[in-house]
Amino acid sequence: MAKIRVIINGREVLAPLGATVLEAASQAGIDIPTLCHHRALQPIGACRICVVEVKGQRNLQAACAFPISEGMEIETESPRVVAARKLILDMLFSERNHYCPFCETSGDCELQNLGYRYGIDHWVYPTYTQPFPVDATRKYFIMDQNRCVLCQRCARACGDLVANHTLGLRQRGAESMIHADANVPFGESTCISCGTCLQVCPTGALIDRRSSFMGRGDQTERVRSVCNRCSVGCGTRIVTRAGNVLRIEGDWDCAVSGGLLCKAGRFDPLYEERRRITQPLIRRKGKLEPAGWGDALKTVARQLEDAEAKEIALLVSGDATNEALYLAGRIFLKELKAKNVGLLSGAAPDWIGKKPGTFGELVGSGMILLVGADPAKDQPVASFRIKRLVDKGMRLIVVDDNDNGLAPYAEVTLGLADIAKAVEMADDAENVTVFFGTGLTEKAAKTLKKLGKKARFLALEPGVNTRGALAFGIHNGFKPQAAKVLYAMMGEQDMSGDVLERIGKSTFVVAQASYASPLTERADVVLPSAVWCEREGTLINMEGVVLKAERAVEPEGEALADWEILSQLADRLGKKLGASFKEISARAAKELK
Ligand code: SF4
Ligand code: SF4
Ligand code: SF4
Ligand code: FES
Helix, strand or coil: CCEEEEEECCEEEEEECCCEHHHHHHHCCCCCCCCCCCCCCCCCCCCCCCEEEECCCCCCEECCCCECCCCCEEECCCHHHHHHHHHHHHHHHHHCCCCHHHCCCCCCCHHHHHHHHCCCCCCCCCCCCCCCCEECCCCCEEEEHHHCCCCCHHHHHHHHHCCCCCEEEECCHHHCEEEECCCECHHHCCCCCCCHHHHHCCCCCEEECCCCCCCCHHHCEEEEEECCCCCCCCEEEEEEECCEEEEEEECCCCCCCCCCCCHHHHCHHHHCCCCECCCCEEEECCEEEECCHHHHHHHHHHHHHHCCHHHEEEEECCCCCHHHHHHHHHHHHHHCCCCEEEECCCCCCCCCCCCCCCHHHHCCCCEEEEECCCHHHHCHHHHHHHHHHHHCCCEEEEECCCCCCCHHHCCEEECHHHHHHHHHHHHHCCCEEEEECCCCCHHHHHHHHHHCCCCEEEECCCCCCHHHHHHCCCCCCCCHHHCCEEEEEEECCCCCHHHHHHCCCCCEEEEEECECCHHHHHCCEEEEECCHHHCCEEEECCCCCEEEECCCCCCCCCCECHHHHHHHHHHHCCCCCCCCHHHHHHHHHHHHC
16 A cells, blocks of 8 residues: 655654554554544544644544544644643543542553553542442443443444444433443443444443453453354453453454454353363273372273174264364274264355355455355354445345354345245345355255355354364264263253154163263263363364464363363374474464365
8 A cells, every 4th residue: 555654753654554643652652542433333423532723724623533644743742732731631530420439440440541641649620529320231231321422332332333333322422321222221232242333442331240340451361262162253351360261352353353252252151150070080980080180081981892894873063163073083083983973063065166265355245145154143253244334225035944143134035945946136236145054955955056156155153163174074963872881072062852862771871971961971981172262273164264262261160172181092092193282283283274
């Protein structure tokens, strides 16, 4: 992009044509304070804390919204600028209750930081004594209007990023307040608890119930990871203090999700109520008893060695890492020659056989056809992206036999029996993207194939790494009744009751699992495996993007990462498949090429 020359604080700076003053300054390492601005949101120039002096302009200009032009001369900290910022801060501190020592966000608050930066040490104007409402009707976070600075980041995030449009601004002037829908309690509103508003709020107005008062930014650590709840694979930052996970934040730098998370990714893992399995267990005289790793793996290895290939079954969770899947594939498919393999939560039909489309390409689509999938329920961040495009005029056709969360946004909703009609409509449109899921029937898939040449396809898979599992040859054809020795690599998933019922009474069951479930109760050996924040590894999302998850905390008790368990099992079976994570990760990556 063409660069132009501007002078900021007497310094010559080159910045891209079309950049704002804020962007040009930031690229040159010059810090201009902001409040209503957020990197993921369009600027609205509302708070005016970022004002700067621009030579030739009578009024101070909001740096976040003012575009640069060739030769522009800008002062970012002149006495006039500083006086204007102080005035804004004096008013903001007086308008509501900003007694910082009693605020959860004290130490991490953007308003408080600005107060220190500009020496705001007393109230210039009478403080506002009327208490504003506090709304604690939502499960995960609280809205305290007393700390709100009306920057509208929350409402813009809810509308422009999540396309949920729950939040708005009511009343006028100092009485203005953020409200939900037609001013109903937040807990009774259309809010879907994605927590995006919570993450963008610059003050203590939105408070996370679980991690409040548990550690400021400088007392915590952030580790980059990946949400393992669906195939979008949203980037996360796991926030920890002293080995404890405090909260999960969206990673603004993640190209796949752009900082967004849904309730399942942000809150659910922290509210887990199932009992953890923290040590290996072996069934002795009908009862599961604690055992050492050595005994447990020896028992499993003996059962596998004594079984014929056709008697061995492997079932894996779609959220396992590539490293674990590589080892599972090597041990069970290549060495033990097992054929009875499957994915715990199934997979979308594998009939496209070409490179998947990407969310980035969606922007250029004229129409989205959604078939046999409900991303609003199962892959929420994908649904946010679809809804955003519908807001901008994208046509959406939903084909599903069940109630579909995106039906209210669709131009037409059809049953799978009418797939031909949807294909006809798509055939007439330019640039079509087809999302399909596990609900796509074989018959409907045949009709959809007619769009094979013109459309791009994205499979909305159930597990974050279903694509990885398929790439390692773990397809979805598990027959419970045929298994004599079943190795179930469950991860954090449970097995549905009907599959469990079809497992033979004499089948030897090994459950490699993080949580107690009816399967672990039924198992002969239970191997405790690490959960989302305790493991590292790579995953392949629905777009085919390889994502990297880092370990944030140590595994609980004696639990081990899936790859470690399988690596030790391989040793017991006399197959040397690599001992370190680095070595196995490199082998897995090579096999994927
Ligand atoms: S949690 Fe999500 S849906 Fe609910 S108000 Fe905030 S941004 Fe909107
Ligand atoms: S709740 Fe937070 S993000 Fe929303 S307007 Fe108030 S201060 Fe801004
Ligand atoms: S959309 Fe999927 S990957 Fe993203 S946060 Fe939600 S569950 Fe996790
Ligand atoms: S940050 Fe620029 S006007 Fe608010």
